[in-house]
Amino acid sequence: MTATSSSPAPAAPHKIAIAGASGRMGRMLIEAIRANDDCVLAGALDQATSPAIASDASAFLGYASGVAITADLQAGIAPASVLIDFTRPEGTLRHLEICRANGVNAVIGTTGFTAQQKAEIEAAARDIAIVMAPNMSVGVNVTMKLLEMAAKALSTGYDIEVIEAHHRHKVDAPSGTALKMGEVLAQALGRSLDDCAVYTREGETGPRDPSTIGFATIRGGDIVGDHTVLFAGTGERIEITHKSSSRATYAEGSLRAVRFLAGRKSGLYDMFDVLGLRG
Known part of the structure; x- marks a missing residue:
């Protein structure tokens, strides 16, 4: 057979x-x-x-x-x-x-x-x-891994700001993705985001606390989702950005x-x- x-x-x-x-x-x-x-x-x-x-x-x-x-x-x-x-x-x-x-x-x-x-x-x-996950995009999550690596390498001498922009219909702020980025950054730095996040600045704020992670929110138009993390040092700035053009x-x-x-x-x-x- x-x-x-x-x-x-x-x-x-x-x-x-x-x-x-x-x-x-x-x-x-x-x-x-x-x-x-x-x-x-x-x-x-x-x-x-x-x-x-x-x-x-x-x-x-x-x-x-x-x-x-x-x-x-x-x-x-x-x-x-x-x-x-x-x-x-x-x-x-x-x-x-x-x-x-x-x-x-x-x-x-x-x-x-x-x-x-x-x-x-x-x-x-x-x-x-x-x-x-607050963001299912493969690119966003790879970006978060890059942020983890960058935060560990830039743990001193760099101020960290998270800037996010979304469409006018989004009802929560900062975005879940921005908050997750903040959590990744804080964890890489050995901090708690609850203790170091700054969500608003207005009036006489005084000098920036170097241990904080700042957030800025933009809402307008039909922006699907833009996220930038700025590491601002003396004499240089590093920006890691992800922009979504489609869901x-x-x-x-x-x-x-x-x-x-x-x-x-x-x-x-x-x-x-x-x-x-x-x-």
Whole structure:
């Protein structure tokens, strides 16, 4: 008899639910899922007041996915293996309750969480696997690694300022990405961001405290997201900048996080884990 061989069966696609499916980020995520053969749209959520409720989630792309946008959290999340959520903190926490009850993992790009809300996410990560990062862009997270290296090398003699700019509709400030950059910088310097951050300057401020990390916020137009960290020394300035021109980078990074979570049952991770930048 002649031995025969067969190709291994292709892996099942990642079944993904999208929160805020009719918003700008939601649509970008749905488009990215459509473009990646190893991913499939399994659920689409939006607020009950959205005019998109009951419509096909992929109608804006000119094809029918067979997945209707719903405000029913159970119906929208349970069919998926992972939820991607870029909504608001209160909504994300409600979604996580359903994820936890159904064993659905989560990728969270939502920003603006309080310390108590972050503790709730940590508690959920005991039962499901979660990737949470204020910015899913691969480039932003590589930038953060560069900031860690720069802060260690420039730990004395350099003042550090974080400048961020976003579109006029952004509701939190500084951005979650800017705050994460501040945390990376402070940790590299052996400090706590809570103790050294300066968010506002007005009036007679006195000379700059060299141990602080300053933040400046710009809001206007349709800026997707610009972040610059300035290391200002005597006789030189070093600037490390990342500029986003499209939310597509956030979507592709989110799908990398989805793939990272495959087979994981619990734990709280970030994009450094996803990209192998830890350590």
